[in-house]
Amino acid sequence: MKELPYLINLINSIKSEICYSYIDKIVAYDKDYSEMENIKGQKIIDILRYGGYIHFQFSQDAMLIDLGAEGSFVLTENNSYKNSIIKLATDRGNLFVVDDGKNKDDFTKIIPIWKDFTKMPEVGYDPLTKQFNYNLFCQLLLENKTTVEKLITNPLLISGIGETYGDMILKRASINKRTKTSEISKTKAREIFDAIKQVLREASGNSEEEESDGLED
Numbered sequence: 001m002k003e004l005p006y007l008i009n010l011i012n013s014i015k016s017e018i019c020y021s022y023i024d025k026i027v028a029y030d031k032d033y034s035e036m037e038n039i040k041g042q043k044i045i046d047i048l049r050y051g052g053y054i055h056f057q058f059s060q061d062a063m064l065i066d067l068g069a070e071g072s073f074v075l076t077e078n079n080s081y082k083n084s085i086i087k088l089a090t091d092r093g094n095l096f097v098v099d100d101g102k103n104k105d106d107f108t109k110i111i112p113i114w115k116d117f118t119k120m121p122e123v124g125y126d127p128l129t130k131q132f133n134y135n136l137f138c139q140l141l142l143e144n145k146t147t148v149e150k151l152i153t154n155p156l157l158i159s160g161i162g163e164t165y166g167d168m169i170l171k172r173a174s175i176n177k178r179t180k181t182s183e184i185s186k187t188k189a190r191e192i193f194d195a196i197k198q199v200l201r202e203a204s205g206n207s208e209e210e211e212s213d214g215l216e217d
Contacts (some may be wrong), residue, residue, distance in 0.1 A: 001052030002067050004128065004160025005203035010073070011054060014095075015047050017075055021090040023058070030085045033110050036063065044090070051123025051159035053111070062113035064121070070101030071108035086110065124159040127196050128206055132158070137193045141181045148184065148192065149177045161196070165203065169195045 002010075022043050028034045042058040049055060053064040065071070074081050074096040081087075081096040085108055088095040099108040111121065125132045125140075140158070144151050152158055153166045161169065170177060173188070173195040184192070200206075 001155060001160075001162070002071075003162045003165050004049075004052075004126075004200055005165065007049050007052070007054060007160065008128075008204040008206065011047050011049060014073055014075060018090065018092060018095055019044055019046060021092040023088050023090055025087075025089040027087040027089070028085075029087070033086055033112075036086055036110065036112055039063070039112075044088075049126070049160075050120070051126070052155055053121075053123070060115050062115075064111040064113060065097060066109040066111075068099060068101055068108045069103060069106040071097065071099045074098055122156060124155050124157045126159050127161065128200055128204070134190060134193050137196075138186070138189050141184055141189055144181055146181055147177065148175055148179050148181055151181055152192075152196065158196075160200070165199055168199050172199060 020043065023040050025040050026037045028036050039058055039061055042060055044056060045059055046057045047054065048057065050064060053066050056063045056065070074084075075093050076096070077093050079094065081094075081098060083098050083100050084096045085099055086097050097108060097110065101107055112118070113120065125136065140151060141148075144154075144157065146154075149166060149170060152161050152169060153163065169192070173192040175188070175192060
């Protein structure tokens, strides 16, 4: 999965270009996603993030996209694009989901979310929302016996922190990669928590905390 600052910047770059457009047709080049073609005729209401996924909310249904290591979006007037997985043909152009990767274990993945009967996948807390606070972080440190590095980069605990930003956070908090969660004092926990918020805010350009990722019950 992509790291959080990348997701935020990507969403911001395409949101105004594609939101409120109607899907005339969906072409599934990867036949594993042929059921997505049933979404045609719906409107793209919003583009959000859900953990490490990008969440396309349509007028009825939705889809989650994990861009993997080499996935991307291309919005163009062209009718085809190399290494495309699916194409959303809209009244504002064609949006292609593209994967140039070679590692099949880190390919782009798409999860269709059908209204009323698809369960959302489990994800970790979004560190740029108010829900992810200092007390919650202390609770995660207490409940998970591992290293601090593994805790903050575990997508089922905290979303959107990978090796790149994980290293930056540990460096800012002056924490060794092998430091265990059981060795962290309350004071040091505050330093790590502040580093998580600061590093991700700086990289994504988000100066304000968000209420939530928009997908909580």
